[in-house]
Amino acid sequence: MNDVSKANFWNECYNDNNTGWDLGKITPVFKDWVDKLDKKSKILVPGCGNGYDPLYFASLGHDVVAVDFSEIAVNNIKSKLKAEKVNLKVIKYDFFNLLDKYKKEFDYIVEYTFFCAIDPKNRDQYINITHKLLNDNGYLIGLFLPFQKKISEGGPPFAVRKNEIKKKFVKKFDLIENFSHPLSINARKENELFYKFKKK
Numbered sequence: 468m469n470d471v472s473k474a475n476f477w478n479e480c481y482n483d484n485n486t487g488w489d490l491g492k493i494t495p496v497f498k499d500w501v502d503k504l505d506k507k508s509k510i511l512v513p514g515c516g517n518g519y520d521p522l523y524f525a526s527l528g529h530d531v532v533a534v535d536f537s538e539i540a541v542n543n544i545k546s547k548l549k550a551e552k553v554n555l556k557v558i559k560y561d562f563f564n565l566l567d568k569y570k571k572e573f574d575y576i577v578e579y580t581f582f583c584a585i586d587p588k589n590r591d592q593y594i595n596i597t598h599k600l601l602n603d604n605g606y607l608i609g610l611f612l613p614f615q616k617k618i619s620e621g622g623p624p625f626a627v628r629k630n631e632i633k634k635k636f637v638k639k640f641d642l643i644e645n646f647s648h649p650l651s652i653n654a655r656k657e658n659e660l661f662y663k664f665k666k667k
């Protein structure tokens with residue numbers, strides 16, 4: 468398997484423009500979500516890539532931290548930050564070490580194409596870490612995908628299954644809702660589901 472746990476793998480993807488995951492704009496589902504948030508919140512976006520979502524969240528005045536261990540991704544966001552002048556903290560860091568910096572800190576963690584990008588054997592660890600990063604009233608919201616890919620096809624992106632997500636998350640989170648979101652982009656409509664989890 469490609470070493471998806473190393474920043475170099477992802478740097479090469481960015482260098483080669485092998486970035487099929489990148490929407491090139493705010494994710495419509497998360498724009499809709501954040502536009503309706505009724506109070507200023509502390510939001511973490513792990514594995515943020517080119518950072519359209521955290522940039523938009525910050526432009527609305529939320530306190531946002533965006534994390535990625537690829538220096539290319541981080542530099543891309545930082546160059547946009549200068550132009551947009553929003554208050555966004557961009558950190559080049561391995562998500563799996565993030566508890567060194569933050570504990571019980573965030574109101575929301577916003578997940579998109581990161582859970583499926585990590586080595587599937589690290590999924591339990593992802594769940595434990597997100598749980599500890601959230602404050603006691605915190606939520607993890609996200610679009611999970613790809614549901615249609617066969618597990619045997621490998622990744623990234625690595626396949627996800629409803630029963631696996633439920634079984635793993637339920638240890639640390641209450642499942643508030645999951646549904647096929649009307650604002651999912653057409654190419655992913657059949658392949659992704661929106662989830663909202665509340666920290667237990």
Ligand SMILES: C[S@@+](CC[C@H](N)C(=O)[O-])C[C@H]1O[C@@H](n2cnc3c(N)ncnc32)[C@H](O)[C@@H]1O
Nearest residue numbers: 477488514515516535536537561562579580584
């Ligand atoms: C498939 S891309 C998704 C980027 C972004 N979420 C998006 O939707 O455009 C996965 C991102 O996660 C980052 N990543 C993978 N493993 C990571 C880790 N352990 N710590 C921090 N970032 C990581 C990669 O560098 C890459 O930018």
